[in-house]
Amino acid sequence: MTHAKDAPGATGVSQDLIELAENLIQTRQHIGPKHLTEPGPSRDLLLRLLEAAAAAPDHAQLRPWRFVAFGEQSRDKLAAAFADALLERDATALPEQLEDARQKAYRSPTLLLAVARLAPHNPDVADAEKLISLGCAVQNLMLSALAHGFATGLTSGKALTSQAFRQVCGLAEGELAVCFVSIGTTRKSRPRKIRPAPLDFVSWL
Numbered sequence: 639m640t641h642a643k644d645a646p647g648a649t650g651v652s653q654d655l656i657e658l659a660e661n662l663i664q665t666r667q668h669i670g671p672k673h674l675t676e677p678g679p680s681r682d683l684l685l686r687l688l689e690a691a692a693a694a695p696d697h698a699q700l701r702p703w704r705f706v707a708f709g710e711q712s713r714d715k716l717a718a719a720f721a722d723a724l725l726e727r728d729a730t731a732l733p734e735q736l737e738d739a740r741q742k743a744y745r746s747p748t749l750l751l752a753v754a755r756l757a758p759h760n761p762d763v764a765d766a767e768k769l770i771s772l773g774c775a776v777q778n779l780m781l782s783a784l785a786h787g788f789a790t791g792l793t794s795g796k797a798l799t800s801q802a803f804r805q806v807c808g809l810a811e812g813e814l815a816v817c818f819v820s821i822g823t824t825r826k827s828r829p830r831k832i833r834p835a836p837l838d839f840v841s842w843l
């Protein structure tokens with residue numbers, strides 16, 4: 639869809655900037671951690687990506703979220719937590735299932751956990767608002783990573799609520815592990831996705 643005839647906004651934004659922004663948004667695609675290889679962003683670049691996360695909308699400036707970054711030295715602990723999480727759910731899990739669970743900790747050069755900070759309760763800011771703020775932070779981070787030439791993916795799973803996993807990540811009461819954000823390089827080039835049509839999800843009153 640082109641919008642060539644649309645009038646520029648009040649600030650007279652250039653067509654290049656509009657195309658750049660729209661391209662970034664429309665070309666971002668989920669790339670599973672298995673398909674993300676080295677290199678990931680350097681530590682300095684990761685901090686820059688997190689600055690983009692920090693620009694998320696945030697009602698009452700609560701910053702109701704944080705990220706846990708898993709450095710190389712933490713992956714063995716994470717692997718053990720994934721295996722323990724599986725055993726919490728299924729005490730009869732087979733050795734190969736436990737090994738599969740462990741292996742998930744080593745995928746993706748850069749691995750972050752997106753955490754919602756739902757406590758303390760705020761009478762003016764509902765949990766839904768806090769989760770939206772986190773979602774915006776994650777999207778900012780992913781789009782910024784894409785602008786720097788990296789691919790990203792989000793993953794969740796039952797391990798996120800396990801005691802073993804929460805403990806390894808140092809999650810406090812009132813903190814919710816929402817999803818992993820994986821960042822790396824991909825050789826996969828995927829056709830642009832067909833997205834839902836705006837008229838299917840907007841109604842005018």
Ligand SMILES: Cc1cc2nc3c(=O)[nH]c(=O)nc-3n(C[C@H](O)[C@H](O)[C@H](O)COP(=O)(O)O)c2cc1C
Pocket residue numbers: 666667668669670792793794795816817831
């Ligand atoms: C909070 C969250 C968790 C997700 N967890 C998974 C997951 O566990 N496994 C997976 O394959 N994709 C996961 N996804 C990615 C979605 O499958 C993906 O965004 C969706 O298919 C749309 O594709 P796109 O991101 O390429 O537009 C998750 C997305 C979100 C927002």
